[in-house]
Amino acid sequence: MPAVRVEKLEKDYGKVKALKGISFEVKEGEIFGLIGPNGAGKSTTLRILATLLFPTAGKAEVFGKDVVKQADNVRKLISYLPEEAGAYKNLTGYEYLEFMAKLYAKTGKSVEEMLELGKEISDLGNRLYDKVSTYSKGMTRKLLLARALMVKPRLAILDEPASGLDIINAYSIRQTIKSFARNEGVTFLVSSHNMLEVEFLCDKVALINEGVIIEIGSPRELKEKYEAKNLEEVFMRAIRVSAGGE
DSSP, X not given: OOXXXXXXXXXXXXXXXXXXXXXXXXXXTOEEEXXXXXXXXXXHHHHXXXXXXXXXXXXXXXXXXXXXXXXXXXXXXXXXXXXXXOOOTTSBHHHHHHHXXXXXXXXXXXXXXXXXXXXXXXXXXXXXXXXXXXXOHHHHHHHHHHHHHTTOOSEEEEESTTTTOOHHXXXXXXXXXXXXXXXXOOEEEEEXXXXXXXXXXXXXXXXXXXXXXXXXXXXXXXXXXXXOSSHHHHHHHHHHHHTTOO
């Protein structure tokens, strides 16, 4: 059973068709990237899988659970980090993680375990005990990633996890994601418009443009197929092919 199965998924916002019948699968333990320019349909896809949006047509499942009919069951399996997520600025980083752990944990021991893992993932050191209002964007993003992963979801859905971050913080977040996939068996579905970054992070990628998936494969497979140096070149050539230009 795949971790994620999407079949002919459509989403309309009035007259605007954000998704035009996309299909893809994500294997358990895989880091899967959904990549494309802004407005391509990435965030819409992730919100549907996170049970926050209803699709107009088609079907989506997470570990065999239908995201519409079995939304409550899906929510128990996932953790979702939106691109524009924020943390409570009047709390310290530690208090924020503690608050979120108490929401998710079933026992006091679970709260402690989540907190220890959250502290480790955030890698904020003593700054974890400062108010979130004093954090840089990179520090806040690390805290939010810790919140998303400390619950050890079966599927982590991350929308532009390193968007707008400097090289050091972006690298740190990529390494955290890789480590969690490798050591904890967490499956990741990551969206990004930064194709070079995704190339180093993902086992497999789907290229999406204007609500249509134009290519799927590992970064290596796609570069070989299109005789390209990187995924940016792959994307531009795949767009031309899909438009009948080559």
